[in-house]
Amino acid sequence: MPVERPGSRPLPWGMHRSDRRPEAVSVLAPDDVPAVVSVLAESFHDYPVMRFVLGETGDYDARLETLITFFVMARALRDETLLGVRGEDGLVATALVSRPGAGPSPASLLELREETWATLGAAERSRYEAFGAATEPFAVAADHLHLNMIGVRPAAQGRGLGRRLLEAVHARSAADAASAGVSLSTELETNVPLYRHFGYEVLGSADVGSAFTTWVMFRSDGPGRAPGTPPA
Numbered sequence: 001m002p003v004e005r006p007g008s009r010p011l012p013w014g015m016h017r018s019d020r021r022p023e024a025v026s027v028l029a030p031d032d033v034p035a036v037v038s039v040l041a042e043s044f045h046d047y048p049v050m051r052f053v054l055g056e057t058g059d060y061d062a063r064l065e066t067l068i069t070f071f072v073m074a075r076a077l078r079d080e081t082l083l084g085v086r087g088e089d090g091l092v093a094t095a096l097v098s099r100p101g102a103g104p105s106p107a108s109l110l111e112l113r114e115e116t117w118a119t120l121g122a123a124e125r126s127r128y129e130a131f132g133a134a135t136e137p138f139a140v141a142a143d144h145l146h147l148n149m150i151g152v153r154p155a156a157q158g159r160g161l162g163r164r165l166l167e168a169v170h171a172r173s174a175a176d177a178a179s180a181g182v183s184l185s186t187e188l189e190t191n192v193p194l195y196r197h198f199g200y201e202v203l204g205s206a207d208v209g210s211a212f213t214t215w216v217m218f219r220s221d222g223p224g225r226a227p228g229t230p231p232a
Contacts, residue, residue, distance in 0.1 A: 023085045023086065023092075023159075023164070024085070025084070026084060026085070026086070027082070027083060028082040028083065028091075028094070029082075030076050032084065032091065033069075033076055033082075035084075035090055035091040036082055036084065036091065036094045036096075037065060037068050037069050037072050038091070039084075039091055039092065039093065039094045039151055039152070039153055040071070040094065040149055040151045041061075041064055041068050042153050043151030043152055043153060044064075044149070044151055045061075045064065047187065048187040048188070048211065049131060049187055050064055050067065052127055052131070052209075052211045053067065053120075053127045053128045053131065054124060055123070055124065063120060066116060066119055066120060067116070067120065069116075071096065071148065071149065072096065074105075074109055074113075075098055075148065077105075077108050077109040077112070078098070078102070078106065078109065080096075080098045080099065080102075081097040081098075081172070082094065082095075082097075083095040083096075083097065083165055083168055085161050085164060085165065092152065092153045092156035092161065093152040093153070093162065093165055094149075094150070094151060094165070095147060095149065095150040095151075095169060096147075096148040096149045097145055097147060097148065097169055097172065098145070098146045099143070099145055099146070100140070100144070100146050100183075130208060131214070134206040134214055135185055135206065135214055135216050137204060138204035138206075138216035140181075140183050140218055142180035143178050143179060143180060144173065144179050144181050144183055144218070145169065145173045145179050145181075145182050146182070146183045146184065147169055147183070147184040150165055150166065170182060170198075170199075170219065174221050174222075179221065180220060180221060181219050181220040182200075182218070182219045183203075183217065183218045184200070184216075184217055185214050185215060185217070186214070186217065187214050187215075189213065189215070191215075192215050192217070195219075196217075198219065199220075200218060200219040201217060201218055201219070202215055202216070203216045
């Protein structure tokens with residue numbers, strides 16, 4: 001789910017041309033989780049999935065932080081990859097990367113999942129599961145990496161940080177002999193040609209009720225690797 005805020009320029013998560021030297025991408029530690037949540041809460045504040053899942057009731061910002069904390073901790077508790085770029089004032093960009101089907105979730109994650117939905121509500125959980133069900137038919141059969149979220153603080157956009165993170169994810173997949181490539185989904189049609197530019201192909205799209213459309217995309221690591229096609 002890449003991010004774009006309404007009214008922003010194209011390539012809103014940091015892929016603008018810039019004369020600045022791009023900051024280095026690093027692997028983050030569990031201690032960085034609060035900063036990762038902060039970056040993603042800013043960059044995904046008005047994203048269609050978040051607005052759809054959380055609805056219009058309650059303290060939206062607090063509920064958004066709860067939801068994104070769950071997303072980030074899901075990666076941390078499974079010992080999956082958190083990538084980030086630091087600026088002078090701390091973390092300014094981040095990406096969450098997982099390996100679908102890597103194994104069962106730990107008990108701590110299952111407990112957190114129930115706590116999260118108990119806090120947010122049954123209707124919110126149902127809407128989130130409806131979103132997941134919409135993407136399921138386009139699941140990639142081959143072993144691969146999945147880009148769960150990628151975001152750049154609005155104040156740090158325009159420095160090429162989104163591109164750096166995306167390239168780092170591609171490099172990790174290419175260096176992994178078991179990975180056929182990288183999958184992602186986007187809920188903004190304007191992002192589809194952007195990802196095509198970086199080598200992704202659309203596996204399929206689905207409407208999530210009348211709220212939004214999701215596009216599932218895959219970027220193969222190249223000839224000789226397992227195909228990134230959905231199961232028959």
